[in-house]
Amino acid sequence: MLEIQSIKKSFGKNTVLDGVNLKIEKGDVVVVLGPSGSGKTTLLRCINFLEKADEGKAIFGDIQVDLHKASKKQINTIRKRTAFVFQNYNLFNNKTALENVTEGLIIGRAIPKDKAIKMGKEALDKVGLSEKYNAYPSELSGGQQQRVGIARAVVLNPDIILFDEPTSALDPELVGEVLEVMKTIAKEGTTMLVVTHEMSFAKDVANRVIFMDGGVVVEEGSPKEFFENPKEERTQRFLRRVL
Ligand code: ADP
Numbered sequence: 713m714l715e716i717q718s719i720k721k722s723f724g725k726n727t728v729l730d731g732v733n734l735k736i737e738k739g740d741v742v743v744v745l746g747p748s749g750s751g752k753t754t755l756l757r758c759i760n761f762l763e764k765a766d767e768g769k770a771i772f773g774d775i776q777v778d779l780h781k782a783s784k785k786q787i788n789t790i791r792k793r794t795a796f797v798f799q800n801y802n803l804f805n806n807k808t809a810l811e812n813v814t815e816g817l818i819i820g821r822a823i824p825k826d827k828a829i830k831m832g833k834e835a836l837d838k839v840g841l842s843e844k845y846n847a848y849p850s851e852l853s854g855g856q857q858q859r860v861g862i863a864r865a866v867v868l869n870p871d872i873i874l875f876d877e878p879t880s881a882l883d884p885e886l887v888g889e890v891l892e893v894m895k896t897i898a899k900e901g902t903t904m905l906v907v908t909h910e911m912s913f914a915k916d917v918a919n920r921v922i923f924m925d926g927g928v929v930v931e932e933g934s935p936k937e938f939f940e941n942p943k944e945e946r947t948q949r950f951l952r953r954v955l
Pocket residue numbers: 723726728746747748749750751752753754755
């Protein structure tokens with residue numbers, strides 16, 4: 713479904729991605745782990761053109777795109793096939809939960825308002841927010857806001873959802889409800905690429921774990937292989953620190 717080839721990105725002299733390759737099949741839940749600063753977020757942002765890569769190719773089903781030189785049209789096509797869940801939710805504070813979820817449908821996809829509202833309500837029901845259609849972000853907990861963020865991604869029915877540390881801004885007691893929702897949509901067959909520090913999610917939900925360090929993929933494998941029998945010294949050191 714999605715293949716990324718030799719993606720490179722530097723900020724000034726700081727090489728953040730140094731030739732990352734990635735292959736994601738339909739229905740995969742791929743978790744990207746790695747120390748802070750290893751380039752995980754930048755990788756996601758380059759895939760969705762929130763950041764412009766210096767080099768690299770993306771093969772997205774039937775289309776192939778140069779990540780450095782993509783045209784506006786190609787960028788729009790890829791953005792339509794992907795959805796992004798942000799660390800800090802990125803909700804419109806002056807819009808209700810339902811309006812946040814329907815905005816992309818009505819504006820981005822030109823879906824009639826009544827149909828968008830129906831779809832938006834279903835998405836909010838799915839993330840357990842049936843009681844909160846008309847609540848503004850300031851009236852919601854962080855966990856609820858992030859669940860709106862997930863509903864907003866799910867409602868677009870994208871080919872893949874990119875999650876950028878979706879629980880790292882949350883108080884510890886709110887992390888579980890967001891991971892539960894992510895687990896539910898993973899079980900429904902949603903293709904997901906998830907940057908997270910939540911090892912339990914990687915162990916229980918991912919079918920593949922990718923470990924990045926210093927802008928490269930150091931190791932990848934099934935969660936079982938990765939956690940029980942890490943091969944690379946850098947992976948072993950990382951796991952000793954976090955487990
Ligand atoms: P991770 O997600 O693994 O913590 P990031 O991709 O966020 O890593 O960051 C990798 C490196 O890139 C860090 O050194 C960070 O400071 C740098 N970086 C990220 N975004 C920018 C930016 N917009 N401008 C300059 N440096 C950046």
